[in-house]
């Protein structure tokens with residue numbers, strides 16, 4: 001089953017095209033990496049997929065409506081940001097809690113489960129701004145997971161985190177895809193961000209997108225931990 005199908009998409013902001021004739025299919029259970037240099041249009045493509053920018057030419061069909069999104073920024077939470085880790089995750093539950101209503105036990109439980117999944121439960125009462133970039137990144141992923149999305153979209157999740165956190169992040173994404181069956185689409189400017197355990201790797205270049213690798217290179221059932229060599 002397809003989660004997202006992009007057909008003959010063209011997009012530009014004011015003048016000229018940023019993306020030209022983009023075709024991309026995301027299938028249920030995919031773990032897709034898209035690599036491209038800075039300014040190549042990766043964030044633009046994600047915003048189009050999310051419906052944050054209007055599609056003018058071509059089409060984007062989204063079968064799954066429950067999309068988790070981890071935006072590019074989000075690592076810059078300042079030390080005095082007045083929210084705990086649990087509160088940050090709960091921000092994404094206000095749709096189901098209801099505005100001005102009090103969170104119920106089940107909502108706390110959902111947020112705690114999401115923090116459990118990313119290995120951050122013991123930090124739930126800490127102030128978000130006091131955590132490292134890598135830890136904040138995991139909390140942002142928990143926040144996007146709290147609504148049980150069918151697909152998780154991450155924009156440059158490794159920007160600004162140390163190499164140990166980067167490794168932990170890849171392991172987490174691998175597990176979410178493999179064990180939880182979560183469809184994942186991640187964009188990165190870094191070649192080290194496209195991994196052997198991804199089943200499709202695309203490159204955005206010269207306004208177009210092309211598949212540069214299909215099928216997993218790593219063995220089924222084991223986390224490989226290596227970047228691909230292209």
Ligand SMILES: Nc1ncnc2c1ncn2[C@@H]1O[C@H](COP(=O)(O)OP(=O)(O)O)[C@@H](O)[C@H]1O
Nearest residue numbers: 013014018036037038039040041042043044045
């Ligand atoms: N809101 C905007 N208005 C006009 N131009 C934009 C806007 N956002 C991005 N751009 C331009 O579109 C191009 C692609 O940007 P972006 O999608 O952010 O690239 P990437 O995420 O790959 O770094 C860049 O040239 C950027 O300057």
Ligand SMILES: [Mg+2]
Nearest residue numbers: 042043072156
């Ligand atoms: Mg970007």
